[in-house]
Amino acid sequence: MLDYLVSKYNYWIYIFLMMLGFYAMMGKRNLMKKLIGMSIFQTAIFLFFISIGVKKGGTLPIMMEGAARAADYVNPLPHVLMLTAIVVMVSTTGVALAVLLLIYRRYKTLEENEILRSTR
Amino acid sequence: MNIVQTQAAILIIMVPLMSSYAIPVIGWRWKGSAYFIALMAIGASLVCALILLSMVLTQGTIHYHLGGWFPPWGIEYVIDPLNGFMGVVVCLISFLVTISSKKSVEKELPEKKVRFYTIYLLLFTGLMGIVVTGDVFNLYVFLEIAALTAYTLIAIGKGEAPLASFKYIIMGTIGACFYLLGVGYLYIVTGSLNIADLAQLLPPLYNSKVVLTAMAFFVIGLSIKIGLFPLHIWLPDAYTYAPSPVSSFMAPLMTKVGCYVLIRIMFTVFKPYFSIELIPMTTILSWVAAAAMIVGSIFAIVQSDLKRMLAYSIVAQIGYIVLGIGLANRTGLTGSLLHILNETFTKGCLFSVAGAITYKLGTSDIYQFSNLFKRMPLTMAAFLMGAFSMVGVPPTCGFFSKLFLILGSIEARQWVFVAVILASTLLNVIYFFRVIEIAYFKPRQLATEKEKEILKVVYANGGSYEKIVNKADSQGMNEAPLSMVIPILVMAAGILIAGIFSFDIIARVIQFAIPSGI
Amino acid sequence: MIVQYENVIIKTISRILIPFIQIYALYVIMHGHYSPGGGFQGGVILGASFILLVMAFGAEASQKRISLKKLTVLASLGLLIYSGIGLVALLWGGNYLDYGNLPLPLATVPEIRAMGILGIEIGVGIGVMAIMISIFLAITSFETGGENA
Numbered sequence: 001m002l003d004y005l006v007s008k009y010n011y012w013i014y015i016f017l018m019m020l021g022f023y024a025m026m027g028k029r030n031l032m033k034k035l036i037g038m039s040i041f042q043t044a045i046f047l048f049f050i051s052i053g054v055k056k057g058g059t060l061p062i063m064m065e066g067a068a069r070a071a072d073y074v075n076p077l078p079h080v081l082m083l084t085a086i087v088v089m090v091s092t093t094g095v096a097l098a099v100l101l102l103i104y105r106r107y108k109t110l111e112e113n114e115i116l117r118s119t120r
Numbered sequence: 121m122n123i124v125q126t127q128a129a130i131l132i133i134m135v136p137l138m139s140s141y142a143i144p145v146i147g148w149r150w151k152g153s154a155y156f157i158a159l160m161a162i163g164a165s166l167v168c169a170l171i172l173l174s175m176v177l178t179q180g181t182i183h184y185h186l187g188g189w190f191p192p193w194g195i196e197y198v199i200d201p202l203n204g205f206m207g208v209v210v211c212l213i214s215f216l217v218t219i220s221s222k223k224s225v226e227k228e229l230p231e232k233k234v235r236f237y238t239i240y241l242l243l244f245t246g247l248m249g250i251v252v253t254g255d256v257f258n259l260y261v262f263l264e265i266a267a268l269t270a271y272t273l274i275a276i277g278k279g280e281a282p283l284a285s286f287k288y289i290i291m292g293t294i295g296a297c298f299y300l301l302g303v304g305y306l307y308i309v310t311g312s313l314n315i316a317d318l319a320q321l322l323p324p325l326y327n328s329k330v331v332l333t334a335m336a337f338f339v340i341g342l343s344i345k346i347g348l349f350p351l352h353i354w355l356p357d358a359y360t361y362a363p364s365p366v367s368s369f370m371a372p373l374m375t376k377v378g379c380y381v382l383i384r385i386m387f388t389v390f391k392p393y394f395s396i397e398l399i400p401m402t403t404i405l406s407w408v409a410a411a412a413m414i415v416g417s418i419f420a421i422v423q424s425d426l427k428r429m430l431a432y433s434i435v436a437q438i439g440y441i442v443l444g445i446g447l448a449n450r451t452g453l454t455g456s457l458l459h460i461l462n463e464t465f466t467k468g469c470l471f472s473v474a475g476a477i478t479y480k481l482g483t484s485d486i487y488q489f490s491n492l493f494k495r496m497p498l499t500m501a502a503f504l505m506g507a508f509s510m511v512g513v514p515p516t517c518g519f520f521s522k523l524f525l526i527l528g529s530i531e532a533r534q535w536v537f538v539a540v541i542l543a544s545t546l547l548n549v550i551y552f553f554r555v556i557e558i559a560y561f562k563p564r565q566l567a568t569e570k571e572k573e574i575l576k577v578v579y580a581n582g583g584s585y586e587k588i589v590n591k592a593d594s595q596g597m598n599e600a601p602l603s604m605v606i607p608i609l610v611m612a613a614g615i616l617i618a619g620i621f622s623f624d625i626i627a628r629v630i631q632f633a634i635p636s637g638i
Numbered sequence: 639m640i641v642q643y644e645n646v647i648i649k650t651i652s653r654i655l656i657p658f659i660q661i662y663a664l665y666v667i668m669h670g671h672y673s674p675g676g677g678f679q680g681g682v683i684l685g686a687s688f689i690l691l692v693m694a695f696g697a698e699a700s701q702k703r704i705s706l707k708k709l710t711v712l713a714s715l716g717l718l719i720y721s722g723i724g725l726v727a728l729l730w731g732g733n734y735l736d737y738g739n740l741p742l743p744l745a746t747v748p749e750i751r752a753m754g755i756l757g758i759e760i761g762v763g764i765g766v767m768a769i770m771i772s773i774f775l776a777i778t779s780f781e782t783g784g785e786n787a
Contacts, residue, residue: 034290038289041293045297045301045304048304052307052308092268092289095268095289096271096286096289099271099275100286102282115283119280
């Protein structure tokens with residue numbers, strides 16, 4: 001059991017972070033905290049993807065002098081996929097911040113229960 | 121001409137994408153050109169989609185290697201009959217809705233025209249990219265492009281639009297991240313991201329927990345995106361408070377493209393026997409869809425705002441489409457694909473009618489619609505056609521799609537679903553015919569002080585009397601502008617034509633579009 | 639509105655550092671295919687240098703160097719460079735973004751491919767820089783009603 005916990009520690013870390021972000025998105029009442037939870041959620045997914053490409057004894061995926069053997073380098077494909085996903089996360093955060101500014105301008109508050117009370 | 125034919129699979133995305141980059145540059149100087157560039161770009165995509173569909177039906181599946189790299193190492197675009205069918209449907213409805221958007225944009229968003237059309241074209245590019253791609257991660261990128269531009273376009277509406285958009289942001293991001301997790305799990309066990317490659321590499325691994333988890337993540341993530349019953353909370357607010365041109369564009373298209381992705385994942389990436397027999401995913405989906413049909417219709421009955429009622433109607437119709445997927449026999453999937461065609465035309469027509477009514481009246485409250493058929497006869501005639509198609513009156517397309525769904529349920533021996541489809545049809549009748557009754561038959565109500573006008577009627581022999589009338593009624597026909605009425609009428613005619621030729625469409629296109637193995 | 643920060647240290651240090659940050663950003667863009675870096679990362683660093691300029695000297699003084707209208711056009715031009723290189727590859731035979739077919743006067747096909755990737759990274763860098771600065775300027779000028787670009 002302990003062996004199972006220790007050998008797959010990267011999955012446990014990413015699950016913990018993802019649930020933390022998920023709880024923040026669902027449980028917190030302030031809209032800005034929901035946005036921060038979303039950011040933590042997406043960052044956990046990046047960590048997961050990058051951790052699956054790691055090899056024992058592998059180094060950075062930059063070609064060194066001499067012939068290249070695939071076993072020497074970590075898998076670069078998840079890094080590339082996560083570059084795209086990071087750009088997506090930055091864009092989503094930008095759009096969400098702009099929408100939060102519009103909400104603040106209209107309702108003068110960012111607390112969810114006050115906003116809902118003023119619309120009912 | 122030959123270069124267009126060989127490169128059509130990329131031109132269908134590249135022309136709108138480059139036009140959306142060109143609009144801010146050209147629109148800086150000539151502000152009125154944004155609409156025309158958008159219209160021409162979508163028209164070019166429509167031509168490419170028609171060329172692609174005709175090529176696929178004669179020559180078989182088209183493979184396009186992006187960047188010249190061969191498939192497992194590079195991204196490829198695959199067009200098979202299902203893709204081609206969806207592509208033509210999306211392009212056609214986009215073109216018609218874009219024609220009708222000019223006047224609404226000028227009235228509701230006066231000084232934001234250039235930026236509006238930039239983001240509008242990016243949304244169209246995202247939807248087309250989802251349809252043509254053959255790579256699961258490329259699909260995630262286009263899914264996020266479509267979603268981000270949708271969040272932006274919804275947030276510029278009036279009223280509670282920013283709050284509705286924020287709710288959509290939170291829920292839509294969770295859905296997309298779950299899809300990304302599914303892609304990640306599949307990549308761990310197979311090492312490939314290409315749909316055709318995954319379909320070959322996965323069968324020996326069907327018993328492992330990783331593949332089961334991937335399937336669960338895919339289905340939950342896509343259910344959030346298409347608004348299937350328990351996860352539909354973002355849908356009514358987002359489609360109600362969006363500006364009219366935006367909701368006419370998004371409502372027919374975004375959820376149906378998500379249904380296409382669900383069909384792709386369940387029946388092409390994972391072989392059909394995995395989704396039907398190894399795990400009872402289709403059974404679960406069909407029961408959830410049955411609940412969606414009833415609940416969506418019940419919620420739609422109690423609404424008093426036209427767009428909100430139509431948004432709940434979308435929730436119910438998604439239930440129909442997912443029921444067809446869940447039945448998992450050829451008749452059921454034929455009904456599902458025909459219902460996607462019917463839904464896009466009908467919801468495009470109905471939401472454009474709502475946009476035209478909002479443009480003329482300023483409100484979309486149903487109870488203000490009395491005697492509307494005198495003032496806007498053509499618009500209400502199109503609404504009538506859309507309502508008949510939703511209910512399922514022959515010979516509109518809605519009748520045939522419901523026929524195939526009922527035949528599919530009978531073939532799968534699920535009598536409960538037959539009862540649910542009929543009950544939901546009755547509920548549809550209630551809320552659509554309520555609008556028709558108010559618009560066509562409601563007697564003239566007592567006029568308030570500022571609305572009434574004293575009409576002096578003079579007889580030929582010199583006598584006269586005075587009559588109090590409602591000022592709006594005496595103005596005669598006050599139809600929406602021509603650029604809005606013509607696309608609405610074309611879409612209504614399309615519903616009728618698709619219904620009359622539905623067996624033709626099934627025999628020539630849909631029959632080949634159903635994924636093999638079912 | 640960003641008010642000019644009345645602090646000599648920040649103004650002097652930014653005045654010295656900003657050109658070096660920009661050169662580093664250009665280095666990151668150019669070396670994207672060979673070491674960690676690339677178009678997006680270099681573009682963000684380039685945008686960060688301009689944001690430092692705006693924060694240190696105030697939005698009023700930086701107005702004549704960066705204006706929101708020109709930034710939109712710059713973003714579109716950067717992305718048009720990217721799509722344009724792909725379009726050129728398409729017109730000269732080959733598929734979209736197939737850099738081997740670009741009409742460059744170089745000797746071997748791998749060299750042409752390297753130049754093609756470089757051109758794309760430059761386009762992405764320009765576009766990302768413009769977008770980062772315009773996000774910052776749009777959000778900070780929100781209170782005063784924003785600017786209509």
